[in-house]
Each structure stands twice: as C-alpha cells, then as structure tokens.
Amino acid sequence: MGVPVCNKNKLSKFAITMVATASAFATFVSTTAISAEKKSREEWKKEYVRPSTIPFPTDNPYTAAKADLGRTLFFDPRLSGANYISCGTCHNPSFAWGDGLAKGIGHAMTRLGRRTPTILNLAWGEDLMWDGRFESLEQQALGPMSAAVEMNQNMKAIVAELEAIPEYRTLFNVSFPGKGITVDNIAKAIATFERTVVSGVAPFDRWIAGDENAISASAKRGFDLYNNKANCVACHSGWNFTDSSFHDIGLPDKDIGRGKIVPGVVVMQHAFKVPTLRNAVERAPYMHDGSLKNLYSVVEHYDNGFVKRPSTSNEIYKLNLTQSEKTDLVEFMKTLSSKDAPVALPRLPAYDQTVAGSLNVSPAAGPSADSGTPSVQKGSCNTFLMHYIPCSK
Amino acid sequence: MRSKTFASAVAMLFVVAGVTPANAEIVITQKAKKFDKKRIEIKKGDSVKFINADSIAHNIHSRSRGNKFDLGVSKPGTSVSKVFDKNGKFKVRCAIHPKMKLTVKVN
Numbered sequence: 058m059g060v061p062v063c064n065k066n067k068l069s070k071f072a073i074t075m076v077a078t079a080s081a082f083a084t085f086v087s088t089t090a091i092s093a094e095k096k097s098r099e100e101w102k103k104e105y106v107r108p109s110t111i112p113f114p115t116d117n118p119y120t121a122a123k124a125d126l127g128r129t130l131f132f133d134p135r136l137s138g139a140n141y142i143s144c145g146t147c148h149n150p151s152f153a154w155g156d157g158l159a160k161g162i163g164h165a166m167t168r169l170g171r172r173t174p175t176i177l178n179l180a181w182g183e184d185l186m187w188d189g190r191f192e193s194l195e196q197q198a199l200g201p202m203s204a205a206v207e208m209n210q211n212m213k214a215i216v217a218e219l220e221a222i223p224e225y226r227t228l229f230n231v232s233f234p235g236k237g238i239t240v241d242n243i244a245k246a247i248a249t250f251e252r253t254v255v256s257g258v259a260p261f262d263r264w265i266a267g268d269e270n271a272i273s274a275s276a277k278r279g280f281d282l283y284n285n286k287a288n289c290v291a292c293h294s295g296w297n298f299t300d301s302s303f304h305d306i307g308l309p310d311k312d313i314g315r316g317k318i319v320p321g322v323v324v325m326q327h328a329f330k331v332p333t334l335r336n337a338v339e340r341a342p343y344m345h346d347g348s349l350k351n352l353y354s355v356v357e358h359y360d361n362g363f364v365k366r367p368s369t370s371n372e373i374y375k376l377n378l379t380q381s382e383k384t385d386l387v388e389f390m391k392t393l394s395s396k397d398a399p400v401a402l403p404r405l406p407a408y409d410q411t412v413a414g415s416l417n418v419s420p421a422a423g424p425s426a427d428s429g430t431p432s433v434q435k436g437s438c439n440t441f442l443m444h445y446i447p448c449s450k
Numbered sequence: 451m452r453s454k455t456f457a458s459a460v461a462m463l464f465v466v467a468g469v470t471p472a473n474a475e476i477v478i479t480q481k482a483k484k485f486d487k488k489r490i491e492i493k494k495g496d497s498v499k500f501i502n503a504d505s506i507a508h509n510i511h512s513r514s515r516g517n518k519f520d521l522g523v524s525k526p527g528t529s530v531s532k533v534f535d536k537n538g539k540f541k542v543r544c545a546i547h548p549k550m551k552l553t554v555k556v557n
C-alpha cells in the first residue's frame with residue numbers, strides 16, 4: 058500500500074499511459090460543481106477520486122531517462138553555488154518533500170522569508186511558489202537555483218560545471234539528443250522528475266475507493282465538516298486538496314505575498330497560494346510563514362484566529378466549531394497521509410578522473426566525500442568556481 | 451444561460467443589420483471556478499456583465515496594457531459590469547483563481 062508514484066516500476070507504466078494523453082494539462086480537470094444546494098457525503102466523495110495518470114506538458118513530455126536525470130540533478134548539491142545545497146536539501150523526501158522548518162534556510166545559512174513548500178503533486182499545480190510568480194515548473198526549477206539567498210548558483214557557470222562531469226554529458230545527450238547540457242534542459246529534467254513526485258494512496262483514498270473501514274467515524278465526520286460548516290472545500294478542493302488559488306487567510310504578518318506580483322488588486326494583498334493538504338501531518342509547521350505549530354492550531358486559525366482586513370478572503374469567516382468538531386477535522390486530515398516508502402538517493406556522477414589539470418581542478422583537490430565542499434588548488438583560478446571561492450592569484 | 455444566449459443573439463442581430471446599435475451588454479457567468487466562455491468579441495462601447503453563479507467569491511481584473519482595471523471582489527449571486535471603450539485585445543482574469551481566463555477582443 059502507499060507505493061509512491063516515483064517508484065521505478067510505476068514510472069514505466071505511467072510512461073505508457075502518458076503517451077496517450079497528448080493534451081497533457083487537460084487530462085485532469087476537476088469537474089467540481091459548486092452549488093448552493095447541500096450535497097450528500099456520497100456526492101462529495103465523487104469529487105475526491107485520484108487521477109490515474111500524471112499530466113505532462115506537450116513541450117516537455119515524459120521520458121524515463123529525463124525523469125531519472127532530473128532525479129539525479131535534484132539531489133546533486135553541485136547545482137548550488139557553494140556545492141553544498143541540492144533541491145533535496147530543503148525539499149527533503151523524508152519530510153514529505155519539505156524541510157520541517159518554519160522558514161527555509163538558504164545559502165550561507167540565510168533565513169528565507171517563507172516556509173519551504175512541498176513539491177508533492179506539482180504536476181497538477183500552476184503558478185508556482187507561494188506568490189505564484191512562476192508559470193511553470195520549468196521556470197520554477199531555475200528560480201531557487203539562481204537566487205543569491207537560496208542556492209546561489211551562477212547560471213552562466215552551471216553548464217560548464219556539469220560539462221566537466223563526463224557522466225552528465227552522457228545523461229543529457231540521452232535525454233536531449235543533439236542538444237546536451239543547457240540551462241533549459243537542466244530545468245526540463247528537474248521539472249519532469251518533480252512531476253513524478255506524487256503522494257501515494259492514503260487511507261482517505263481507500264475510503265473513497267469504497268473501503269468503509271479505511272478511516273474512522275471521527276474522520277468521516279471531519280470530511281462532512283470540511284465540505285460544509287468548516288468551508289475548507291472553498292479552496293482546498295479536489296483529490297489534491299487545492300484549487301491552486303490565491304487568498305489572504307488573515308495571518309498577521311507583513312508579507313504581502315502575491316500583492317507584489319499582482320499590484321493594484323486589493324484581494325491579492327497578503328494573498329498566498331493554497332497548498333495541498335496531502336501528507337500534511339508530516340509537514341509541520343504550517344502556513345506560508347510557518348507560524349502555526351500543528352493542525353489543531355491551523356483549525357483554530359480558521360475557526361476564529363484570523364485578522365480581518367480589506368484583502369481577507371471572502372471564504373474566511375467565523376466558524377463556531379465545537380471542540381469535537383475541531384478534533385474531527387484534524388482526524389480527517391490525518392487520513393490524507395500516504396506514508397510513502399522511503400526514497401532512495403541517487404548515486405551522483407563523479408568528476409572526470411582522466412583529464413586532470415584541464416579544468417584547473419586537481420583530482421586530489423576535487424570535492425571529497427567527507428568535506429562536501431570543493432577546494433581549489435592554490436594559484437588556480439578557474440572561471441566556473443570563481444563565483445563561490447575567491448581565487449588566490 | 452438563456453439570458454446570456456439571448457444577449458449575444460441581440461448583439462449579433464445589430465451587427466447583421468448594419469445599423470449603429472445601442473451599446474450591447476454581453477453576459478459572462480462565473481461558475482465552478484470558470485468563466486463560461488474563454489473568448490468574446492465585442493464592439494467598442496459594449497459592456498460585459500459578469501454574473502457570479504458560484505457559492506464562492508471571484509475577482510475581475512485586467513493587467514493588459516491600455517486597459518488595466520480591478521473590479522474588486524464579486525460575492526456569490528452578485529454581478530459587476532465593465533464598459534470596454536477602447537479597441538484592443540484584453541486579458542480578463544480572476545486574481546483569486548488563475549485558471550479563470552477570458553480574452554475580450556474589442557473592435
């Protein structure tokens with residue numbers, strides 16, 4: 058149970074289904090019919106059925122080789138300026154692809170402004186980042202990599218850095234015949250891998266599929282509250298528990314979020330992207346600012362803990378939940394955890410052992426397994442390392 | 451649905467008749483977090499009425515050059531109108547739900 062889709066066997070099966078789904082983004086369309094009339098529990102359940110295929114964009118279709126390369130790149134710290142931060146450092150699969158921190162930490166221990174979001178189920182997302190500033194995963198992948206406070210990678214240098222690793226040349230040529238290592242292809246490979254990161258089958262999914270014993274009575278009551286009195290469904294709708302919309306949920310911090318990207322629209326002040334609730338238990342603390350410790354405090358926030366201001370979402374109002382209703386909601390959210398199998402880390406391609414000196418990095422001084430950071434021979438000054446290690450000329 | 455079809459039919463009649471019509475009103479419905487049309491063509495001076503038939507709030511705004519506007523939040527069951535008095539192609543969006551996209555071509 059709960060085998061993650063990034064499992065290799067599963068992947069090849071997906072590869073086949075995916076060829077058939079040409080217009081990729083259209084494959085999963087939630088047909089949520091929102092209406093004022095009350096729906097029964099059984100009717101609501103129909104809106105939470107898992108999709109059977111992963112959508113891939115036509116300009117970056119799935120191939121197993123590309124996804125594998127993307128996985129290797131995702132976990133390779135050499136994609137950062139100082140070669141010690143990988144995508145997986147913050148998007149740690151052991152923490153449901155987050156970092157477990159209130160706010161992320163980037164290059165040189167820089168504390169970032171917002172919590173690290175999970176990368177689960179992003180194949181169905183759009184407008185990436187808390188403020189939605191990137192329109193595709195391909196664009197998004199390069200964002201944190203090049204940001205000085207995050208991975209601090211000089212994007213002009215990254216291609217040469219990877220070119221110096223023979224196996225990467227091979228892997229890129231297999232995935233992108235005739236094109237090889239380019240910044241765009243780095244992004245395409247990582248995005249392809251990320252789209253395969255899908256939360257596995259959770260007790261909730263087994264209940265939706267018809268197993269009445271999969272979740273508790275309390276969780277079922279929580280599901281009813283979720284869709285009615287607590288109004289969570291207004292935004293956290295569908296099997297992925299988000300409609301990718303933007304709302305000011307009344308957290309009292311100064312960050313204006315999407316307001317910076319969409320100035321002049323009142324409701325976008327303090328608005329942030331609605332995140333998935335899949336595997337939420339494993340992803341505390343919560344909210345874009347990591348200010349809420351656990352799911353109980355999240356429920357308290359929506360019940361009566363938000364600030365009212367001109368931008369506060371219309372879907373946020375006092376709920377008057379009882380203590381047992383709050384418990385039911387938390388019990389329900391617990392059923393969304395898929396307890397996926399551990400993710401194996403890739404073996405990272407080694408530096409060239411045959412052309413010592415040609416890149417001004419002596420093999421002995423190359424990145425060693427124990428230090429994790431490369432050192433540069435005294436007197437050597439190669440361009441692709443210059444941006445993070447001062448050269449001693 | 452019926453009133454919207456009727457409104458567009460009336461607009462079409464004026465065009466066919468070749469008379470200078472009174473400005474038409476075109477109705478767009480917001481339902482299930484979608485606009486009921488992806489693209490409309492209207493005449494300069496026509497107005498578009500956005501009816502929120504959902505149980506959640508929506509927004510109408512445009513960031514297109516030459517016609518930036520924000521009609522704010524429309525609550526469930528309400529409607530807002532916007533007169534398009536400049537020629538051009540404008541992207542109308544719901545800021546809350548980025549999947550809601552409408553192109554308005556004004557001739």
Ligand SMILES: [Cu+2]
Pocket residue numbers: 483507508509544545546547550
């Ligand atoms: Cu909307």
